[in-house]
Amino acid sequence: MNNNNNSNDYVHWSSRWTFIMAATGSAVGLGNIWKFPYITGEYGGGAFVLVYLACILLIGVPVMIAEVLLGRAGRTDPIDSMLILAKESNRSPLWAIIGVFGVCAGLMILMFYSVVAGWALDYVIQSGMGRFIGADASTISDNFTQLTSNNNRQLISHSAFILLTGGVVAAGVTTGIGNGVRILMPLLLALLLVLVGYSMAAGDFFAGLHFMFDTDFDKLCPKPVDGTAASLFTCDAVLVAMGHAFFTLSLGMGAILAYGSYMPKNANIGKTVLTVAALDTLIALLAGLAIFPLVFAYGLEPGSGPGLLFVTLPIAFSQMPAGLLMGSLFFMLIVVAALSSSISLIEPGVAWLEKKGIKRIWGTTGLVGISWIGGCMSIRSADVFNFLDNTTAKFMLPLGGLFIAIFVGWFMSQSRIIEELEIQSPRIYQGWLWTLRIISPLGIIAVFANSLEWF
Numbered sequence: 001m002n003n004n005n006n007s008n009d010y011v012h013w014s015s016r017w018t019f020i021m022a023a024t025g026s027a028v029g030l031g032n033i034w035k036f037p038y039i040t041g042e043y044g045g046g047a048f049v050l051v052y053l054a055c056i057l058l059i060g061v062p063v064m065i066a067e068v069l070l071g072r073a074g075r076t077d078p079i080d081s082m083l084i085l086a087k088e089s090n091r092s093p094l095w096a097i098i099g100v101f102g103v104c105a106g107l108m109i110l111m112f113y114s115v116v117a118g119w120a121l122d123y124v125i126q127s128g129m130g131r132f133i134g135a136d137a138s139t140i141s142d143n144f145t146q147l148t149s150n151n152n153r154q155l156i157s158h159s160a161f162i163l164l165t166g167g168v169v170a171a172g173v174t175t176g177i178g179n180g181v182r183i184l185m186p187l188l189l190a191l192l193l194v195l196v197g198y199s200m201a202a203g204d205f206f207a208g209l210h211f212m213f214d215t216d217f218d219k220l221c222p223k224p225v226d227g228t229a230a231s232l233f234t235c236d237a238v239l240v241a242m243g244h245a246f247f248t249l250s251l252g253m254g255a256i257l258a259y260g261s262y263m264p265k266n267a268n269i270g271k272t273v274l275t276v277a278a279l280d281t282l283i284a285l286l287a288g289l290a291i292f293p294l295v296f297a298y299g300l301e302p303g304s305g306p307g308l309l310f311v312t313l314p315i316a317f318s319q320m321p322a323g324l325l326m327g328s329l330f331f332m333l334i335v336v337a338a339l340s341s342s343i344s345l346i347e348p349g350v351a352w353l354e355k356k357g358i359k360r361i362w363g364t365t366g367l368v369g370i371s372w373i374g375g376c377m378s379i380r381s382a383d384v385f386n387f388l389d390n391t392t393a394k395f396m397l398p399l400g401g402l403f404i405a406i407f408v409g410w411f412m413s414q415s416r417i418i419e420e421l422e423i424q425s426p427r428i429y430q431g432w433l434w435t436l437r438i439i440s441p442l443g444i445i446a447v448f449a450n451s452l453e454w455f
């Protein structure tokens with residue numbers, strides 16, 4: 001990122017690629033490697049994956065384009081960007097609530113995210129000490145249960161991770177992130193490919209493949225016991241899939257808006273967003289392909305919940321050549337992927353406080369402090385952990401996304417949108433605009449309505 005004192009006087013990433021890397025850094029994280037496989041397992045596999053992919057394409061991508069656009073047009077933190085753009089389009093300043101809501105959602109996500117990232121940090125050490133080498137599946141599975149029932153151990157790793165996050169944000173997202181992710185993300189992808197290769201060779205690859213891609217909707221939404229027909233929508237799974245599409249693309253809470261505000265003017269938003277969404281989806285699917293074949297080969301439960309990643313992959317590392325090195329490296333990369341996401345969870349809030357004249361270091365300390373306390377609470381109580389996870393992913397992010405779609409689709413000045421997007425083909429532009437105006441909001445509302453059984 002450059003500190004460019006040109007006529008607009010804004011800070012921006014040095015190139016489109018740096019933006020892609022930073023946005024991918026935000027998008028690719030625990031959501032892809034930890035959460036996606038375990039919720040896919042819990043909701044029965046293929047049909048869930050299909051609904052998730054549909055949500056990415058029909059809701060995620062159009063909303064992501066809108067969110068980047070808001071950032072680049074507003075050129076500042078999410079709250080002030082919304083204020084500026086609402087004013088510019090002669091709309092109520094109340095639209096800035098989207099930004100406020102996003103800052104809160106970011107903090108709430110960090111309150112459980114940092115606990116899970118802490119588990120990965122703990123696993124770096126455990127793998128490094130050779131704990132998994134030669135251990136059998138049940139010992140490895142017990143090991144995870146022990147970790148999650150040991151509050152002090154979790155407290156240490158959660159605190160360490162949140163300090164790391166605060167350190168990077170306080171130093172300024174500028175240098176660290178752009179350069180860091182450029183090297184580490186490809187490395188993560190390469191290791192993931194090695195693990196998929198191992199899974200193909202040592203696991204039950206076809207069982208994994210079937211599980212992930214056979215679309216059996218009965219598994220997604222089990223038939224009600226009273227014999228009434230199951231509907232695609234009267235089950236929680238669709239809401240979870242949609243929520244996850246927002247979570248995994250870091251949408252609906254201002255992270256992508258904040259990063260978009262640093263994007264150079266000459267970069268094409270549409271192409272850039274497609275690249276980020278494709279990389280994010282690829283990494284999630286690869287994580288699934290690394291995990292499920294091992295699940296079936298070792299007779300584990302695909303729906304075993306949040307521990308899935310922390311049990312299956314150590315089993316692979318316990319048996320593969322150079323498992324000690326591979327294991328530590330892999331969990332280290334997960335920590336890095338989580339870090340490049342967690343910084344984007346507090347960056348919108350810190351950027352806003354900075355604009356209000358509060359020094360970056362103090363803004364960061366305050367927000368990190370709040371998230372640390374929340375994290376301690378989610379360590380102590382699984383209910384708090386689940387509440388934070390459910391409320392943010394299932395409701396706050398989709399709601400944020402809904403209002404972003406409505407604002408850009410219906411209320412923002414069209415000429416401003418066209419100026420920012422620079423889409424050459426009018427057909428593609430109209431296609432995006434109408435998806436954003438109609439399909440994405442209706443999709444979100446329909447999923448809300450049916451999952452919450454409003455009808």
Ligand code: PHE
Binds near residue numbers: 028029030031032253
């Ligand atoms: N997208 C991140 C992940 O998948 C999580 C995240 C959500 C980050 C929202 C920023 C904003 O891990």
